[in-house]
Amino acid sequence: MTAYRFTGGLMVDPFLNVMERTDLQVRDGVVVSRQPGTAPEEIVRIDGCWVVPRITDLHVHFRDPGQTWKEDWVSGVRAAAAGGVTTVGVMPNTVPVVDSPAAVSDQIARAGGRVRVWPIGALSRGSRGREAAPWAAMQAAGARAFSDDGRALYDPALMAAALSWSRHSGLPVIQHLEDPILAAGGVVHAGEPARRLGLPGQPAASESVLAFRDVALAAEYGGRLHLAHCSVPGTLQALGWARGQGLPVTGEATPHHCLASDEWLLRFGDDAVTKVNPPLRPQAAQEAVRAALVSGLLTVFASDHAPHSAAEKAAPYVAAPFGISGIETLIGAVLTLLWRDARLSPLKALAPVTVGPHQVVGEAFSGLVGGAPADLTVIDPNAAWTVDPARFYSQGRNTPLAGLRLQGRVVATMVGGRFTFRDGEVLV
Ligand SMILES: [Zn+2]
Incomplete structure (x- = not known):
């Protein structure tokens, strides 16, 4: 499984109640506690974005x-x-x-x-x-x-x-x-x-x-x-x-x-x-x-x-x-x-x-600490977007919110260290 380093973003971790401008490393499906990385990893630039577990x-x-x-x-x-x-x-x-x-x-x-x-x-x-x-x-x-x-x-x-x-x-x-x-x-x-x-x-x-x-x-x-x-x-x-x-x-x-x-x-x-x-x-x-x-x-x-x-x-x-x-x-x-x-x-x-x-x-989740499953969402909080059900991946396109401007766009989604969504594309 690929290793990643998310860089340039803000970690927003409601589980630890911590916001921090720091790199986040993911390897073998889990968050890796900060250490000088030696294994090859892909750099993922997320300037201006939040990473949320x-x-x-x-x-x-x-x-x-x-x-x-x-x-x-x-x-x-x-x-x-x-x-x-x-x-x-x-x-x-x-x-x-x-x-x-x-x-x-x-x-x-x-x-x-x-x-x-x-x-x-x-x-x-x-x-x-x-x-x-x-x-x-x-x-x-x-x-x-x-x-x-x-x-x-x-x-x-x-x-x-x-x-x-x-x-x-x-x-x-x-x-x-x-x-x-x-x-x-x-x-x-x-x-x-x-x-x-x-x-x-x-x-x-x-x-x-x-x-x-x-x-x-x-x-x-x-x-x-x-x-x-x-x-x-x-x-x-x-x-x-x-x-x-x-x-x-x-x-x-x-x-x-x-x-x-x-x-x-x-x-x-x-x-x-x-x-x-x-x-x-x-x-x-x-x-x-x-x-x-x-x-x-x-x-x-x-x-x-x-x-x-x-x-x-x-x-x-x-x-x-x-x-x-x-x-x-x-x-x-x-x-x-x-x-x-x-x-x-x-x-x-x-x-x-x-x-x-x-x-x-009653599920315990540790937040972004070493060993935690890398279930992550990258959000651009400053991007506003218009709800367009024609672009939904769901088969259900029914929503009265169509046409509404919402704040905060999803940039990437990762489950267990694997991207399921990235750069506007669903990967599952
Ligand atoms: Zn109900």
Whole structure:
């Protein structure tokens, strides 16, 4: 394997909480502690850029097996590489659902080492919400978290059991907050734009009632609880309460809930490009989610990358599937929101895509020290770019962020010492 020396850039390491202008050497897949290099190495000039370890998207849907016309592990890995993502948390709602140890192993095999993968196993068999999946066996096979994402785990007794088991296993329960009765039939947020367009809405409470319920269950039964794609102020209040109690409850924000509101429905009209679950919320909710990310109440920024084919998204609004393709806009979005706009330091701005997701799954990562896996992303923070879905490597080209200017461009991505993206080209 080639040896590299990255030179001229700034190491931005949220794991060590260190920013340093220094060369970084990589050999045999790992970071080499600084020493006069004797072995031949390739010099990689990265003037003006940052090098960031272990950028992670905790919430993606790669659709493989079963719906590979939407995405498969090849296109998903290529999209991750172009997006500067070196680790992905993959949701289990494939066809069939990842609800067995064999299915977990299959996800790891499909990733093929070209991206680091944290398989998320289903909480319930078939994600039907009735009986527990074989959690311990799936953990032994490599599952790093459990979720029925795509729908909520609604049965409170099963949720209590999952949290009790989480206390022993150390693996988090990731909840998709959506009360299926309150939200039934809703395709957008129940607000003024929905009324004007005559579209059935989901109230904010269909999310927050489950957030309040689940933090109460976490207080009673213990365990680690992670609230996926928080999008309304009530959910943030439930999370804040849990934090105040010292509970290991965490929460996540998505790019689209931070950058768009339900007023975008009026702009896009019938186009299901805005259709996503949870739905785009009113501007006040959007601002609350952004503020919670800035304050550190929300410690994870994840794309909820949910690709669909263009034909599927072209269906009438009510019939079209929920989902936005987001893995290739993750880094631009987080730097735009937290570094450019909120003026956080690079370390703080990148924490929700590095340290935050690692804390959720309880994975220790050393940062850029000798022997650490060389999972690196080179970012030009000063480059702004325009989102153009036609250039996505993902098969899903659906995003309402098309045309938006984002700050911070991915220059190169390396997984385990191998470039997966470099000079505008995907190498996997
Ligand atoms: Zn979800």
